Amino acid sequence: AQSVAQPEDQVNVAEGNPLTVKCTYSVSGNPYLFWYVQYPNRGLQFLLKYITGDNLVKGSYGFEAEFNKSQTSFHLKKPSALVSDSALYFCAVRDIGATTDSWGKLQFGAGTQVVVTP
Amino acid sequence: EAQVTQNPRYLITVTGKKLTVTCSQNMNHEYMSWYRQDPGLGLRQIYYSMNVEVTDKGDVPEGYKVSRKEKRNFPLILESPSPNQTSLYFCASSPLAGELETQYFGPGTRLLVL
Numbered sequence: 001a002q003s004v005a006q007p008e009d010q011v012n013v014a015e016g017n018p019l020t021v022k023c024t025y026s027v028s029g030n031p032y033l034f035w036y037v038q039y040p041n042r043g044l045q046f047l048l049k050y051i052t053g054d055n056l057v058k059g060s061y062g063f064e065a066e067f068n069k070s071q072t073s074f075h076l077k078k079p080s081a082l083v084s085d086s087a088l089y090f091c092a093v094r095d096i097g098a099t100t101d102s103w104g105k106l107q108f109g110a111g112t113q114v115v116v117t118p
Numbered sequence: 119e120a121q122v123t124q125n126p127r128y129l130i131t132v133t134g135k136k137l138t139v140t141c142s143q144n145m146n147h148e149y150m151s152w153y154r155q156d157p158g159l160g161l162r163q164i165y166y167s168m169n170v171e172v173t174d175k176g177d178v179p180e181g182y183k184v185s186r187k188e189k190r191n192f193p194l195i196l197e198s199p200s201p202n203q204t205s206l207y208f209c210a211s212s213p214l215a216g217e218l219e220t221q222y223f224g225p226g227t228r229l230l231v232l
Contacts, residue, residue: 043223108161
């Protein structure tokens, strides 16, 4: 079974500073990893995904994430945060294992609230 | 416009009164899914459907039913709602499951069960 952890409930950062949101995962097969963002009173929006290939994945709005297989991590990063980046961020994993039993399941983390102050 | 729609957006009901939340997508997606979002718990998958007439349980299926009789619709049914089903519900769809695709989320349905 797959699982995902976001160890920080909230991340505070000043505008212009680097932003990192942490995510670790556990799967029995190969992971498909995703980051989503949720603005107040809105649905989730896709930011980026890792399927295979380059460990550094670039996504929307200047975000990127680094896949680290040995540490089972997929941290989200942005070099220079904006006040408009303040939102709730979710990491998610899909376990593409030896069987197709879990292919349809997507496991989300609890979410990390990002607060960017001017 | 490609989108996932949910109805109603807001619903207040009482314990035991059957209700249905509809979900529809206009993108001819094969895969559809229902999630509930609760503070501190993130999104938890209720049910998903890989294609028409194919549905499977997610992590929290108890108290819910779904059906997928046609590709575009994936209604969520609460036969006898209880207060612990008060939550924010999201429907999502993607072209295919198990492949290199992302999910498109609906706007959410906020449900209060008294």
